[in-house]
Amino acid sequence: MTGITRREFNALAAGVGVAALTELPRPALAAGPAKIVVIGGGPGGAAVANRLKSADATLDITLIEPKVKYTTCFYSNLYLGGFRTFKSITHDYEGVKKRGITVLTDTATGIDTTAKKVTLAKGPTLTYDRLVVAPGIDFKWDAIEGYSPEAAKIMPHAWQGGPQTWLLKEKLLALPDGGLVVMAVPQNPYRCPPGPYERACMIAHFLKTKKPKARLVLFDAKKTYSKQAVFEEAFNEYYKDIVEINLTNEIDDFSVIKVDAKTGVVTTKAGRTERAALANIIPPQKAGAIAASASLTEGDWCPVNPENFTSTKAKDVYVLGDAAIANEMPKSAYSAVSQAGVVSNDIIADLQGKPRTAGRFRNTCWSMLAPDNSAKIGGDYVPATKDGRAYLEIKDGFISKPDDSAELRRQVNEESADWYQTIIEDLFDEPSQQVTLPNFRNP
Ligand code: FAD
Numbered sequence: 433m434t435g436i437t438r439r440e441f442n443a444l445a446a447g448v449g450v451a452a453l454t455e456l457p458r459p460a461l462a463a464g465p466a467k468i469v470v471i472g473g474g475p476g477g478a479a480v481a482n483r484l485k486s487a488d489a490t491l492d493i494t495l496i497e498p499k500v501k502y503t504t505c506f507y508s509n510l511y512l513g514g515f516r517t518f519k520s521i522t523h524d525y526e527g528v529k530k531r532g533i534t535v536l537t538d539t540a541t542g543i544d545t546t547a548k549k550v551t552l553a554k555g556p557t558l559t560y561d562r563l564v565v566a567p568g569i570d571f572k573w574d575a576i577e578g579y580s581p582e583a584a585k586i587m588p589h590a591w592q593g594g595p596q597t598w599l600l601k602e603k604l605l606a607l608p609d610g611g612l613v614v615m616a617v618p619q620n621p622y623r624c625p626p627g628p629y630e631r632a633c634m635i636a637h638f639l640k641t642k643k644p645k646a647r648l649v650l651f652d653a654k655k656t657y658s659k660q661a662v663f664e665e666a667f668n669e670y671y672k673d674i675v676e677i678n679l680t681n682e683i684d685d686f687s688v689i690k691v692d693a694k695t696g697v698v699t700t701k702a703g704r705t706e707r708a709a710l711a712n713i714i715p716p717q718k719a720g721a722i723a724a725s726a727s728l729t730e731g732d733w734c735p736v737n738p739e740n741f742t743s744t745k746a747k748d749v750y751v752l753g754d755a756a757i758a759n760e761m762p763k764s765a766y767s768a769v770s771q772a773g774v775v776s777n778d779i780i781a782d783l784q785g786k787p788r789t790a791g792r793f794r795n796t797c798w799s800m801l802a803p804d805n806s807a808k809i810g811g812d813y814v815p816a817t818k819d820g821r822a823y824l825e826i827k828d829g830f831i832s833k834p835d836d837s838a839e840l841r842r843q844v845n846e847e848s849a850d851w852y853q854t855i856i857e858d859l860f861d862e863p864s865q866q867v868t869l870p871n872f873r874n875p
Contacts, residue, residue, distance in 0.1 A: 476753025567720025
């Protein structure tokens with residue numbers, strides 16, 4: 433374990449050297465403090481706001497977020513499995529406000545990138561010098577016949593944190609023993625590539641311990657998935673008679689194409705149907721709606737310059753987190769925070785007219801497989817060129833192996849819990865204490 437300061441952690445997560453961060457000169461703007469508007473108070477948006485404020489306390493930073501409390505999707509599977517409380521994964525913005533950031537409980541309804549203005553559902557129009565757009569994901573509601581925001585109240589996706597997470601757990605608790613849970617998993621790209629399989633493990637653990645006659649059937653639009661070898665090992669070792677995983681293959685396409693919320697029937701493209709006592713439908717995704725309405729998207733997601741996450745569609749606008757196209761860098765909270773470090777450094781350098789250096793990024797995604805048993809995947813990410821286009825590619829990737837020792841898995845599990853605590857302090861708490869950070873790459 434290495435004792436390091438929060439500031440050092442921020443630098444590490446951003447993939448920049450500590451010295452580089454501490455040596456950043458303060459912005460000196462002739463026309464008063466620069467106005468930074470941040471849309472979205474998830475890991476991406478909150479981390480950018482916090483980084484900028486600690487780099488220069490005089491910056492005028494406004495964070496727009498409709499929710500008063502943010503429930504993290506990360507660790508929400510552990511809540512389903514019974515390893516966390518709902519309260520422990522839900523956080524307010526009081527700590528962010530205490531850092532001197534203006535937090536508006538509101539929704540951005542429009543962006544005028546020419547006039548540099550953001551309109552809000554309730555509050556007055558805001559002007560900005562730099563805009564950061566971090567709205568996370570929305571769902572492609574027309575992708576699965578019969579699935580809609582109304583149907584999601586019966587067949588929760590729980591792929592955005594909050595009431596949906598709570599609903600899925602309530603439905604698990606109410607499941608009759610012997611009932612069938614059906615999960616639908618979409619094609620790439622989507623938020624948190626290993627998330628559905630961690631969820632399958634956690635639901636299976638819940639069933640094993642609370643509803644031993646119940647079963648879980650998972651339908652997957654994909655042929656392969658993240659950390660597949662360790663998940664398969666876990667399904668065999670812990671949940672053999674509970675979980676049935678159906679991956680799409682040359683013969684059968686297990687994409688879920690239709691659901692009936694009234695009867696619970698779930699239908700795959702291959703023509704298989706199951707009547708679920710509880711269906712967890714994770715639909716295909718796209719960037720949060722404000723991104724498309726502001727013409728920041730190309731297809732479903734937002735193109736960015738990989739060296740600093742500036743939008744390729746609008747000047748003085750950054751897009752980061754799940755909404756951005758980050759190529760080989762997965763859509764994760766860890767990625768979003770890493771991108772936030774680069775974005776905030778770039779904004780500061782740009783405002784001061786200093787040289788802007790390409791960022792380095794890092795990600796690690798942990799997944800809990802069973803009690804005291806977690807696996808991880810990750811790597812560093814660097815801007816590169818592929819087929820003549822700017823691209824973020826992985827360097828020095830790492831991944832847990834199926835035959836890792838129980839002791840190593842226990843350590844990875846602890847490391848994951850340390851990460852959760854650290855990122856939450858970093859995002860939502862007051863910036864006072866020192867944090868102790870394990871070396872996430874080499875347990
Ligand atoms: P979000 O967290 O979605 O935040 C975006 C915010 O923007 C939201 O709070 C939303 O209310 C707000 N917003 C949207 N539109 C507007 C608007 N118009 N105006 C104002 N605000 C707006 N990641 C990990 O790193 N590790 C994990 O272990 C992990 N586990 C996961 C498990 C599950 C089950 C899931 C679903 C995800 C998991 N993730 C994990 C992924 C992680 O949750 C996301 O990648 C991360 O939340 C993305 O951060 P973001 O800031 O881009 O988006």
